[in-house]
Amino acid sequence: MRADTADYRALFLSDTPLMDARAPIEFARGAFPHAANLPLMSDRERHEVGLCYTQQGPDAAIALGHRLVSGEVKASRLAAWAAFANAHPDGYLYCFRGGMRSQIVQTWLREEAGIAYPRVTGGYKAMRGFLLETIAKAAHPTAMVVLGGMTGTGKTDVLTGLAQGIDLEGHAHHRGSSFGKRVRAQPAQIDFENALAIDILRRQDAGHRVLVFEDEGQTVGGRSMPFDLYQAMQQCPLVWLEDTLEHRIERILRDYVVNLRAEFIAAYGASDGDARFAERLRQSLDKIAKRLGGERHKRLRAMLDEALDVQRDTGAVDAHRAWIARLLVEYYDPMYAYQRQLKRDRIVMSGDAGAVVAYLRRLGA
Structure with missing residues (x-):
């Protein structure tokens, strides 16, 4: 299996295909070239999980997320992730911070689709920071x-x-x-x-x-x-x-x-x-x-x-x-x-x- 990466420079210079697991509303605010939005959660689901996190804490939010993304919903999204991974074997996946959402997608791909697919550590936030720093240095x-x-x-x-x-x-x-x-x-x-x-x-x-x-x-x-x-x-x-x-x-x-x-x-x-x-x-x-x-x-x-x-x-x-x-x-x-x-x-x-x-x-x- 290819290792997870934090080599943002190489990702952008090589036009690496990227699977963006953030919600559609996040993707619409800003994304990277060669990134496809294949979210773990819809905007509505993300909103509900966020409210649950605020009101009941992280454990309850995680449990709600698993209930919302289950059954046919999970199967459909897993199929889309697998299709992207098979079409882009040189790609990587990420979420906002490279944390739970991309780790869940990575785990489900490996355990349920038999696909070992690497992620970008630090996620969107780190990649975005790298690009802003590139402008500032130039x-x-x-x-x-x-x-x-x-x-x-x-x-x-x-x-x-x-x-x-x-x-x-x-x-x-x-x-x-x-x-x-x-x-x-x-x-x-x-x-x-x-x-x-x-x-x-x-x-x-x-x-x-x-x-x-x-x-x-x-x-x-x-x-x-x-x-x-x-x-x-x-x-x-x-x-x-x-x-x-x-x-x-x-x-x-x-x-x-x-x-x-x-x-x-x-x-x-x-x-x-x-x-x-x-x-x-x-x-x-x-x-x-x-x-x-x-x-x-x-x-x-x-x-x-x-x-x-x-x-x-x-x-x-x-x-x-x-x-x-x-x-x-x-x-x-x-x-x-x-x-x-x-x-x-x-x-x-x-x-x-x-x-x-x-x-x-x-x-x-």
């Missing part, structure tokens, strides 16, 4: 570079093309701006942090000494940046990516019009998807109405509506360039120019994508 200004630039310069394109690039927006499933909401919902905060930590772990394991992050605010959509990481990003060197207005307009058109519409259509079908896409763009513009000012928002909204009508009727996207250009020049560019001025002492290099990529690769990261 959050040091000397081991980081932040990539900044005006909206639409292609920062994400550069990051995803770098072996040492960390795509925060990808992990948060949000493009970071008022227009950044995607079709699929953002991950839970804990899932965002876990995926980010594992990504950092992989880059470090590959030997990258300096990691590159996009310059982000304290939140990416509805997900909060880990505090240590955000603080370090305000102190580390900054590389500024530059590009022409024409190229930036085309990139915004690609990401926020062409690709976003395709996402909606793939999710909801042609007619409903197109209508939802149009409404999403209108909502995104309306969210910044106060900052734009009434007259400017009204003008941009009219340009957007016209472009959406043309796109709906003909499929052409050319009319979108007009409102995108105005939004960049009149709203986003002054804001980013001000931020660049505030951060000017941290800028160690600026240039186009080719120059920036070459510079970052020369860091030996």
Whole structure:
């Protein structure tokens, strides 16, 4: 039999299949990639056992748990655990602290299904702590570079093309701006942090000494940046990516019009998807109405509506360039120019994508 393990680093680096014996409500709050929720107890059962523990003590709670998970209920769950173990002979099981729940699952698998299956000692809590520590250790200004630039310069394109690039927006499933909401919902905060930590772990394991992050605010959509990481990003060197207005307009058109519409259509079908896409763009513009000012928002909204009508009727996207250009020049560019001025002492290099990529690769990261 394989031994139980506390080698969390190896578990995450090897994408080890994990059987999560916690209740569904615990799993929904946060989990790990490659983990399947096969609980010992349902949410209701867990709640009842918890009340019993509070009112009558641990022995009574354990006895209640065994009564609740018995007979056909136990047989069904045991069959699911056995199926997972047989499908993933290299996997491990865990519960919240690596204690009673995972030990019960392990014992029942061995005694009633003849399967010796190892567990993660310390459980979810220890693994989660390891990932948070991974982020905290990586959050040091000397081991980081932040990539900044005006909206639409292609920062994400550069990051995803770098072996040492960390795509925060990808992990948060949000493009970071008022227009950044995607079709699929953002991950839970804990899932965002876990995926980010594992990504950092992989880059470090590959030997990258300096990691590159996009310059982000304290939140990416509805997900909060880990505090240590955000603080370090305000102190580390900054590389500024530059590009022409024409190229930036085309990139915004690609990401926020062409690709976003395709996402909606793939999710909801042609007619409903197109209508939802149009409404999403209108909502995104309306969210910044106060900052734009009434007259400017009204003008941009009219340009957007016209472009959406043309796109709906003909499929052409050319009319979108007009409102995108105005939004960049009149709203986003002054804001980013001000931020660049505030951060000017941290800028160690600026240039186009080719120059920036070459510079970052020369860091030996």
